[in-house]
Amino acid sequence: MSSPPTRRGLPGTEGRDRGPGTAILSLDLGTRTGWALLGRDGSITSGSESFKPRRFEGGGMRYLRFKRWLTEVKQSADGLDAVYFEEVRRHAGVDAAHAYGGFMAQLTAWCEHHGIPYQGVPVGTIKKHATGKGNAGKQEMVAAMQALGFRPADDNEADALALLMWAIATQEVPA
Template sequence: MKILALDIATKTGWKTETASGVWDLKPNRGESSGMRVVRFKSKVKEIIQIEGITQVSYERPAGANKSSIMAESEMIGVLIDLCIEMGVEYASYSANEIKKFATGKGNAGKPEMINAAVKLGYNPIDDNEADAIHLYLLTQKDLG
């Protein structure tokens, strides 16, 4: 099973078997907010094709920030449509599930998530990449 794990946001953390990182999808000056979705779809499609991804896992949106949840939900809709179109399985996990897996605490903070990734030998750019790393490992565990 070839996994792509995504912590979806304007700064999207991602992890595959061979690499990980963060995509900054913030629209440039003068661009519509829809460019975030266009860039996201393009990057996901490229990785699926290049790495032969068969499973995409993503963190479900949550929180009190309405605009963030709306933006993430738009990207998730595009992601699901793309997965169906390309014949790729997909699954979602809550932030609490990912945090509990990584640190043993469902309410771990960003520094704890980064430190947990470092302890595993990773060097995440930020908490978005750290979350994607842990989501990748959690998906791997769940798939056996």
């Protein structure tokens, strides 16, 4: 069982182009997955979750833990209206690319199974929206989210928050 979500960020986004009751999850997929959730009450919860392979477990267990975690988030949010994820087109290494592909496959299959709309958003789009630069670095992304009043623990959480801010500002999600 994963740890309970850590509440970080600011309440009160319910007035930003969203009907009350919309729940949106944004994800920065990876071994350390950053996440941000716009709750039905308009509050934002965020954090990062580790899916590092554990000793003595098979290679697919990290993906089963990810899928179980998604279900826990969905239940805690009383359902999800949309999921957005950071769409990475270039990875630093083969292992990172394989892990990302596994998480993306699990996420998209899980969303299809539960009838939840999902969308990948290019990294440059998220960075440009958050900082004004499509090639912003990790610390710039953290600083941009801090400037909005959030306290991201790491760059993964900052990226997920930035993606959520993009979704809130630009996307129409059915309530």
